[in-house]
Amino acid sequence: MLLPLFWNLWQVHDLVTEALKQQHRSTCEFMGPWFTNMNYLVTSDPMNVHHMMSKCFDNYVKGQEFHEIFEAFGDGIFNADSEKWKYNRSLFHSIFKQRDFELFQKKIIQNKLERSLIPLFDHVQQQGSVVDLQDVFNRFTFNNICSVVLGCDPNCLSIDFPDVACEKAFNQIEECIFYRHIVPKSVWKLQKWLQIGEEKKMTKACKVFDQFVYANIESRRKDIRKCSKNMEMVDLLTTLMKEEKGSQVVVHDDKFLRDVAFNLFVAGRDTITSALTWLLYLIATHPLVEAKILEQIKENFGTINIEKKLGIYELKKLVYLHGAICEALRLFPPIPFERKQAIKGDILPSGHIVNPNTIILFFLYSMGRFEEIWGKDCLEFKPERWISERGGIVHTPSYKFISYNAGPRTCLGKDLSFIQIKMTTIAILSKYCVQVVDGHVPILSHSIVIVMKNGLKVKITKMIFFLKEDKLAYLN
Ligand code: HEM
Structure with a gap:
């Protein structure tokens, strides 16, 4: 099974989806050659996923091998099990659920939209040039994420598209982690020892x-x-350095803070890039959806050209945009598979036997594309599927709409991510038209976060104004 997979690596996600569709309860064993030790149970059955992620949560862990593959994550939340995970989870939970943190994040995004993203769009539009939106x-x-986590801005986004070493390094690490998934452990371990190829x-x-992180x-x-009495909400690093629990001050060492930073960079940066890129691609290629989003903005706020800043409550009113985001995340879940x-x-509920230490891969990407879960039109981009008759958002259990994970390890940044994605999309759609360059067909990347290998050229x-009115007229 390994050979065809390598041969078709460029379309690995679709290949796995097709293969799973043909299996009983979308579950099968994957066997690599004997010397590779690459034997997995592969599934996309919602009941199996529910069983592992919620019902029998304690029996299904990330495990030692995961820890080795994802060693760059250190002892951070993504890589941790049992007590270490519980500690990290409750720490992040207490910070993310603070209203101050939500507002602090929103302020940063607003600032970056006004000072860097919109000026860059103005420049590109004036030049009439093609830009890689991704x-x-x-x-x-x-x-x-640098501003939220580290309290610094590396200024990567400006009209000269500067090379920023830490940003490039971060992308490189993720590519190498994906590579560790597709070659036998013995091979990447040997490469690591010899310091050659991807491991170098x-x-x-x-x-x-x-x-970069330690300097920060x-x-x-x-x-x-220098100043110990600052009570305002500041970056996460500073918050964690002086964290207090009751009367006790908790001291976190530099390694702990480095691991927190790395894990939050993956959690809060790549996932949002991926979601925004696919969402804007889908909107640009579905003009009716764009028109409906604009119409709802107009209905709620009276004008499409909103210069005023929308509050969190106002963002919640944009149900159609919410549906479009869920649809993009269903078709292109930023994290396409988990183990x-x-x-x-x-x-498992499907009847498959799990032996001790069995590694189970489940494909979020495939689960978003199954007729049994989403109906015959499962491959279509239809925000309407998320909107109830009464105009609210349809609730879908997390083991079906799995993009934010399910059970006790459900994503902690879900609400924050919707705020960010909505703010950015509104800022763009209310001022500009995004047109995908003729003939540009996105290719899925080989990475642990699903992005476009060839970028998004627009x-x-x-x-x-009259153009927007035209679109609305077209709708009616
Ligand atoms: C579209 C945006 C996002 C998506 C689709 C997403 C998806 C996910 C998924 C699938 C996981 C489980 C990963 C695993 O266990 O291997 C996860 C975990 C997590 N996410 Fe998100 N995420 C998003 C945005 C964010 C943001 C903005 C933050 C915070 C800044 C965040 C924080 C976390 C954390 C802390 C975890 C670990 C939870 C745990 O293991 O207990 N996420 N996310």
């Missing part, structure tokens, strides 16, 4: 990224020593 979002979200790139990239940690510690390891033997034109 690259723009990558830089935009990197600036955002990985070591170099980790060094660059760590230097040092500088934040100095800031804290779990069984501690004890078990039987032209930007100014949205003229």
Whole structure:
């Protein structure tokens, strides 16, 4: 099975989806050659996923092998099990659920939209040039996450598209982690030991990224020593450095803070880049959907050209845009697959036997494209499927709409991500028309986060008021 997979690596996600459709309950065993030790149970059955992620959560862990493949994540939340995971989870939960944190994040995004993204769009539109929208979002979200987590802005997003070493290093690390998934462990371990190929790139990239983060940690510690009484919501690093629990002050060392930073960079940067890129691509290629989004903005706020800043409550009113985002995340879940390891033997709801230590891969990408879950039109981009008769959002259980994970390890940044994606999309759609360059067909990347291998090449034109009215008229 490994050979055809390698041969068709460029379309691996669709290949797996097609293969799973033909299996009983979308579940089968994947067997690599004997010397590779690449034997997995592969599934996309919602009941199996529900069983592993919720019902028997304690029996399905990330495990030691996951920890080795994802070693760049250190002991951070994505890589941790049991007590370490519980500690990280409750720490992030307490911060993310604070209203102040939500507002702090919103303020940063608003600032970056006004000072870097919109000026860049103006420039590209005036020049009439082609731009890679995915690259723009990558830089935009990197600036955002650096500001939220580290309290610094590396200024990646400007008209000269500067090369920023830490941003490049971060991208490189993710590519190398994907590579570790598709070659036998013995091969990448040998490469690591000899420091050749992808593993050499990985070591170099980790060094660059760590230097950047540790320098920021040092500088934040100095800031804290200088002014200890700042009560305002500040970046996460500073918050964690002086975290208090009751009367006790919890001290987190530099390694802990580095791991937090790395994990949040993956959580809060790549996922948003991916979601924004696919969403804007789908909107640009579905003009009716765009018109409906604009119409709802007009209905709620009286004008399409909203210069005023929308509050979190106002953003919630944009149900159609919410549906469009869910649809983009269903068809292109930023994290396309996950892996779990069984501690004890078990039987899955599909009847498949799980032996102790079995590794189970489940494909979020495939689950978004099954007729049994989404109906015959499952491959269509239809925000309407998320809207109830009464105009609210249809609730779909998380083990079916799996893009944010399910069970106790459900994504902690779901609400924050909707705020960010909505703000950015509104800022763009209310001022510009995004046109995908003729003949540009996106190719899925080989990475742990699903992006476009060839970027998203677009032209930007100014949205003229009558043009928008035209679109609405077309609708009626
Ligand atoms: C479209 C945006 C997002 C999507 C689709 C998404 C999806 C996911 C998924 C699938 C997981 C499970 C990963 C795994 O266990 O291997 C996860 C976990 C997590 N996400 Fe998100 N995420 C998004 C945005 C964010 C943002 C903006 C943040 C915060 C800044 C965030 C924070 C987290 C954290 C902390 C976890 C770990 C939860 C745990 O293991 O207990 N996510 N996310």
